[in-house]
Amino acid sequence: MQHKLILFDIDGTLLSVSHQKMRSMIAALLQELDLNEVDHTGISFAGRTDKAIFSDLMGSAAQHTTRFEEVKHRYITELSRAVQPDWVEVHAGVNETIAWCTEQQIPFGLLTGNFEDAAFTKLRHADLHHHFSFGAFGCEHADRNALPAIAHQKAEAAFNRTFSQEDIIIIGDTPNDVACARHYKAQCIAVTTGPFSENELNQHRPDLILHSMEKPEKWLHDFLRTA
Numbered sequence: 001m002q003h004k005l006i007l008f009d010i011d012g013t014l015l016s017v018s019h020q021k022m023r024s025m026i027a028a029l030l031q032e033l034d035l036n037e038v039d040h041t042g043i044s045f046a047g048r049t050d051k052a053i054f055s056d057l058m059g060s061a062a063q064h065t066t067r068f069e070e071v072k073h074r075y076i077t078e079l080s081r082a083v084q085p086d087w088v089e090v091h092a093g094v095n096e097t098i099a100w101c102t103e104q105q106i107p108f109g110l111l112t113g114n115f116e117d118a119a120f121t122k123l124r125h126a127d128l129h130h131h132f133s134f135g136a137f138g139c140e141h142a143d144r145n146a147l148p149a150i151a152h153q154k155a156e157a158a159f160n161r162t163f164s165q166e167d168i169i170i171i172g173d174t175p176n177d178v179a180c181a182r183h184y185k186a187q188c189i190a191v192t193t194g195p196f197s198e199n200e201l202n203q204h205r206p207d208l209i210l211h212s213m214e215k216p217e218k219w220l221h222d223f224l225r226t227a
């Protein structure tokens, strides 16, 4: 059990931030920055990296690195200014699961599509930020499938030990979380606290599906024993 590594997704998994309020905030920001080329309505955020989302939202303007960095910076600033406590909901069992992992000395970190600063802004509002010392973020690669290798490398440096790929457990709420785990030959626990139902997630064959992370001393203990 001591060689396992758990990587948590943020949105839909640890917490949810009001989708509608986030969409409005981003739309207003893009409007203010004269980025009106793209119709944003059909662009999905779920399970995607911020790098990929903002590339889609910005259209051809995203090809200019300085412009992309400017928009990223404005988004992060606006996010930390605009988010209110009532925008953020911490999912049931999250605090218990983090406490249980800490108590059992199971190393854990983040694997999220958020830009790093955006990730910590959201976590701060949920008072979860102080639990996380490392992670892979959506500023490091546009493709989520590239993030497990980045998190793996950082975990080995942070904990000064090695982990095998199959001992990594990714916990997330979207088919993209399952896909990135499969891509890296890691294990995957899917949670239904995001926008996807059990049926939808089941089609992607995660190793376990949970409706909530409550009672980690049962589900996580059993999963780690057999994993």
Ligand SMILES: [Mg+2]
Pocket (backbone or CB within 6 Å): 009, 010, 011, 012, 013, 046, 047, 172, 173, 174, 194
């Ligand atoms: Mg998610």
